[in-house]
Amino acid sequence: MSDEKKQALEAEIRSYVGKPIGPEVIGRDPVNEPMIRQWCDAMGESHPAYLDVDGAKGTVHGEIVAPPTMLQAWVMEGWDMHEGYDEPKNEQHRLHKLLADNGYTGVLGTNTEENYTRYLKLGETVKALTVIDEISEEKATGAGIGYFITTKTAFENQDGEELGSMSFRVLRFKPANPQPTASAAGGEEAVAQKPSRIKPPMGHDNGWWWERVADDGVIPIQRCTSCEKLRHPPRPMCDGCGHQGFDSIDASGKATLTTYTVVHYPQFPGYEYPIISIIVDLEEGERMASSLIDCEREDVKIGMALEAVIHEDDDGFKIPLFKPAS
Amino acid sequence: MPTTLHNEAAIAGIGQTAYSKNSGVSELQLATEAVRAAIDDAGIHPSEVDGLVTYTMDSSDEVEVARTVGIGDMTYWSQVNYGGGAAVGLITHAAMAVATGQAKNVVVYRALNGRSGQRMGQGVSGNIISSDLIHWSWYMPFGLLTPASWIALQANLYMEKYGATSEHLAHVAITQRMHAQNNPNAAMYGKPMTMDDYMNSRMVCEPLRLFDCCQEDDGGVALLITTPERAKDMKQKPAVMRAVTQASFEGQEQMTSFYRDDLAALPEMELAAKIVYEMSGLGPKDIDASCLYDAFTPEILMQLEAFGFCGKGEAKDFVTADSLTIGGALPNNTHGGLLSEAYMHGVNNIAEGVRLIRGESCNQPENVEHVLVTSGVGVPTGAVIFGQA
Amino acid sequence: MTTLKANELETGQALPDLDFKTTTTVVAGGAIASRDYTPVHHDKAAAISQGLPDMFMNILTTQGICSRYVTDWAGPDAIVTRVKTKLGGPNMPGDTLKIRGKVLSTDGDAAEIEVTGNNAWGNHVTATFSLRLPA
Numbered sequence: 001m002s003d004e005k006k007q008a009l010e011a012e013i014r015s016y017v018g019k020p021i022g023p024e025v026i027g028r029d030p031v032n033e034p035m036i037r038q039w040c041d042a043m044g045e046s047h048p049a050y051l052d053v054d055g056a057k058g059t060v061h062g063e064i065v066a067p068p069t070m071l072q073a074w075v076m077e078g079w080d081m082h083e084g085y086d087e088p089k090n091e092q093h094r095l096h097k098l099l100a101d102n103g104y105t106g107v108l109g110t111n112t113e114e115n116y117t118r119y120l121k122l123g124e125t126v127k128a129l130t131v132i133d134e135i136s137e138e139k140a141t142g143a144g145i146g147y148f149i150t151t152k153t154a155f156e157n158q159d160g161e162e163l164g165s166m167s168f169r170v171l172r173f174k175p176a177n178p179q180p181t182a183s184a185a186g187g188e189e190a191v192a193q194k195p196s197r198i199k200p201p202m203g204h205d206n207g208w209w210w211e212r213v214a215d216d217g218v219i220p221i222q223r224c225t226s227c228e229k230l231r232h233p234p235r236p237m238c239d240g241c242g243h244q245g246f247d248s249i250d251a252s253g254k255a256t257l258t259t260y261t262v263v264h265y266p267q268f269p270g271y272e273y274p275i276i277s278i279i280v281d282l283e284e285g286e287r288m289a290s291s292l293i294d295c296e297r298e299d300v301k302i303g304m305a306l307e308a309v310i311h312e313d314d315d316g317f318k319i320p321l322f323k324p325a326s
Numbered sequence: 327m328p329t330t331l332h333n334e335a336a337i338a339g340i341g342q343t344a345y346s347k348n349s350g351v352s353e354l355q356l357a358t359e360a361v362r363a364a365i366d367d368a369g370i371h372p373s374e375v376d377g378l379v380t381y382t383m384d385s386s387d388e389v390e391v392a393r394t395v396g397i398g399d400m401t402y403w404s405q406v407n408y409g410g411g412a413a414v415g416l417i418t419h420a421a422m423a424v425a426t427g428q429a430k431n432v433v434v435y436r437a438l439n440g441r442s443g444q445r446m447g448q449g450v451s452g453n454i455i456s457s458d459l460i461h462w463s464w465y466m467p468f469g470l471l472t473p474a475s476w477i478a479l480q481a482n483l484y485m486e487k488y489g490a491t492s493e494h495l496a497h498v499a500i501t502q503r504m505h506a507q508n509n510p511n512a513a514m515y516g517k518p519m520t521m522d523d524y525m526n527s528r529m530v531c532e533p534l535r536l537f538d539c540c541q542e543d544d545g546g547v548a549l550l551i552t553t554p555e556r557a558k559d560m561k562q563k564p565a566v567m568r569a570v571t572q573a574s575f576e577g578q579e580q581m582t583s584f585y586r587d588d589l590a591a592l593p594e595m596e597l598a599a600k601i602v603y604e605m606s607g608l609g610p611k612d613i614d615a616s617c618l619y620d621a622f623t624p625e626i627l628m629q630l631e632a633f634g635f636c637g638k639g640e641a642k643d644f645v646t647a648d649s650l651t652i653g654g655a656l657p658n659n660t661h662g663g664l665l666s667e668a669y670m671h672g673v674n675n676i677a678e679g680v681r682l683i684r685g686e687s688c689n690q691p692e693n694v695e696h697v698l699v700t701s702g703v704g705v706p707t708g709a710v711i712f713g714q715a
Numbered sequence: 716m717t718t719l720k721a722n723e724l725e726t727g728q729a730l731p732d733l734d735f736k737t738t739t740t741v742v743a744g745g746a747i748a749s750r751d752y753t754p755v756h757h758d759k760a761a762a763i764s765q766g767l768p769d770m771f772m773n774i775l776t777t778q779g780i781c782s783r784y785v786t787d788w789a790g791p792d793a794i795v796t797r798v799k800t801k802l803g804g805p806n807m808p809g810d811t812l813k814i815r816g817k818v819l820s821t822d823g824d825a826a827e828i829e830v831t832g833n834n835a836w837g838n839h840v841t842a843t844f845s846l847r848l849p850a
Contacts, residue, residue: 035748042744043779044735048791060792060849068795069778076750084754109774113799140348140442195836198471200463232585233464259486259589261478262532263469266447269804269837272813275469277531279479279584287585291468302486314835319467 009102013095013147016132021151022090027074027126031066039070049119065119071155071164072114074126092132092151099172104146111169117162125158133167146173195269196315205236212248214318217310220248221286232286253308255280255322258287260300280306280322294323328425331571332605335421336564336715338557339368339433339550340677345513345668348442349544356546357386357437358394364433364548365395369561375550377402377429379416381436381671383409391435402429406572408580409446410621410664412436413672413701414708415572420551430552436673437546445542446669447472458580465582473621474539476581477704478531481624484590485533488639492533495623496524497645499537499665502620504651506662508688513541514666538623540664547673549680554715565683565712568696569605573598574706581704592625595632595700598709603634606711608696610634613711615682615691616656616698617675620663625703626650633698633709652689660689672701676710683712718790721821721848730788730816730828735780737772737834739808745776771805777840781830784814785844789828796825797845803838810834819843824850 029035036050048055049065056064066074088094096107120126136148149170155163200210212220222234226243237244258279267273276292292300293311305325312318328334341363343349343356357380365372375397378388388403402423406415416434423429440446470476484490503519506512519537527536557564575593577586586593603609610633618629627641635656636644650658661667661678668674679699681687697712739759746756751773754761762770778798786793806812812832819827824847832840 039748039779042741042748042776043783045779045783047783047786058791060794067779067782069775069782069798070749073749073751073775077752078750079752081752082754109802111799111801112774112778113797114778115797116795119794138348142445145348145442197469198466200467201459203460205457206460206463233461258584259479259483261475261482261534262529263475263478264532265528265530266472267837268469268471270835271469271837272833273838277468277470277475277479279589289465289468289470289582289584302483321468 009098012098013135016091016095017135019091019132021092021130021132024127024129025075028078029074031074031120031122031124031126033064033122035073036064036066036070039067039073043067061119064122068116068119069114071116071120071126072153072166074120075128075155092130095132095149096172099147103174104172106143106146106171106173106175108143108171108173109168110148110171112166114164114166116164120163126155126163127157128153128155141171141173143171144173144175146171196313196317197270197319198268199317206234209234209248213310213320216250217318219251219253219282219288219308219320221251221282221284222246222248230284230286232282232288249284251282251284251308254283254325255306255308257292257300257302257304257306259302260292262297276300278322290320290322292323293321299324330569330605331418331421331425331567332569333554333566334425335417335551335570336554336557336566337417337549337676337680337712338552338560338562338564339364339366340548340680341365341367342511342547342670342674342677343437343545345511345543345545345670346441347513347544349439350442353384353437353439353443353546354386354390354394356439356544357384357391357435357548360437360546360548361391361395361433361435364435364550367562368431368550368552370431370550372396373398375431375433376400377420377423377432379404379406379419379432379434381405381409381412381416382407383412383671384436384438386435386437400429402432408702408705408707410619410672410702411705411707413619413676414570414699414710415701416673417549417551417567417676417710418570418572418708421567421570424551424553430556432551433548434551434673435546435548436671438671439544440669441542441544443544447474447539447542461579461582472531473581474531474534477622477624478534479584480589480704481622482533484624484628487590488642490624490627490642492525492535493521494627494642494645495533495538496521498620498623498626498650499524501645501648501650502659502663502666505660505689506666509661509667512662512667513543514662534622534624540621540669543668543670545668545670547670547677549673549676557715563684564715565680565697566715568608568711568713569602570708570710571598571601571605572706572708573601578706580706583704590628591638592628592632592703594707595629595703595709598700598707599633602698602709602711606713608711612696613656613698614694614696615660616658617660617663617679617682617700618658618698619672619675619700619703619707620659620665621669621703623665626658629700629703630656652691657689657691660687660691675699679710679712683714718792718849719788720850721824721826724818724821724826726818726820728818730784730830733784733814735812735814735832737806737808737810737812739770742770742772742776742808745779746773749773749775749779751775767805767807769807769809771807774800774802777806777832778842780812781814781832781840781842782844785816785828785830785846788816789846789848792849794847795844796847798842800840800842802840804834804836806832806834806839810836812839824848
């Protein structure tokens, strides 16, 4: 996009800031028991104040109230939403279409903040006015380059009494790595697969090691067949004597913790965070990287005794991990 | 023919682009802009350049850069491996080329869309079987996927062994952020940091918080290397290499040298220190300022020890004495470094080393005779000592 | 049923784990209960056309489930005054949403609770609940 075109686009999107997206929305139904009960069913909610008069009396509420996170549900558009918004129906849609037409085709909800002034009572009608509050500078994000758009909604009841507020931030971006989309022929193979931990590539120098982990359920340690020097990670020649032949011994699995880090960010699909990633000294003298399981963060101590477990992932991949020695 | 690189080469030109989070241009454009700026800074014509050196990780090929900039015939080019460890390697290669006469004027460069393009902080992945990928595969399945995670393993042990704490790391981060407040080119210009800001930044890989980690940026930097003799006829005051070397130590891996006895030390940096001190005839007391590679704050502590500015385990006391500030014993990363200026893979730290010799730093200490600059930590690396012509 | 008091809580204290099994019924039922008829929340084909393997949970359902996770633990007299959420990857049928919580801070009768929901795709949601508890 040329600088001029970009400036024109920026000027146009900025003109939306401060605009209401449309007229005030008035909830179709007042706060009512059937909708609350349907909500509680779906959420697995059993809160007494939401579900029955007697139960509610035993709480601070004293009467039936609606679950707080249901606030927005009272003013949702409902059925009409299934038709989509190819033709913009309000200012928010127009802003999004403008960006989409300029290549910012991706959209991602990133943050919400809801403030509940009080819980809603049966019979109240909810009214909502939404304003386009803020559009960020163009930002580089993991998803691609784009703009964060924040809308703010004020909720009140039929008497103009304040009920709460909501801000909602979405990223409108140019996809850096376009998502695979199913072809018109219905090719489901184009669909994303459930992620799992990154697998080692299996080459001449390392494939045998992972095969032994999977087939024999052990941690193998490579051994030179000439001078019997052990080495890990595996390499194609003995750095002691230059011999290429090797076999392996089975590690006992007993180890001590050499060092560790607790990994919080960035988070990769296929891993559960935080991860306690470790370096261990195997009893046989070699060192290896792994991760620690079945151990609380505060119980991790450098020098602690560990034992190996061959862990099997949901996808069947086997990997040696460690846990505190029993 | 020289037998060492002592006083055989000098940096006579430096060039850089603006640093940003989204350059909006190609990496080739960043590279050529920086290269052209370095040539202009030296006051020579592109056709006088006959050598180019860059990173194996760089995407702009030498001949593409040459054609774009108007560099004509070339007799030397090379690329240096191992990420930020390559920084001083570039000028070592260039110095060898000019010292032997293989080339007259060599430009080294590094340009990357490190934020808007391929991001290093987002980890490694891939499926081509190479020795490098098999190397990473001993760590990736266990969640060790980012530079921060690899460095954190060593930093944690170092801190536990010597009693260093987050406060000590904070001193490094805050000092460099303070330096960046005088550097309009720095990404963190106008964004000072307090101890509270530091402590409230989120844990990334314990013990590393977000502000212990360098940034990711777009930009390019280039340096023009020639002989001290030729540099006399060029526009700028040259920074002469008193000593320069690459250094990889026994058991070295790329970021994962976890198999040596003492994980709380940087033997490749100790090797670099030994070589540059021997080659230059200088010692730690002769160094007036430094640009120690600073992708992560604990690396500064460990390098201070490796280069003999303090004893083993004493760096925590060295940094709390404000030694790294402009008036301190060793003003360090006076431009803000990789933490607060930009992550240009270490080449911007070399450019600052040259400015310190010229007397042109945005935070210029008085009486700078010798400056030490290092490249990547935890990788095969290198070091250079600059002196006055 | 009793409700916890703020002075009974300790910073860092963990809430009991909840491993929430996500089914097509849960996703569709939650969407309709929140009157969110956007097709990707009840129509698998619509989700696939957007590059996802299946229909995915809408934000209101995620918030509803996290809210009941917090008040099931805190007790019926705990008042939710604010919810801040950071949204991550999708939660889809077949996913086990691992919901974990901890006490971030307390101040008088107020407490801040952090809730994370992770599944095999990574982080689905991180929410901070502000509670007002009995004195």
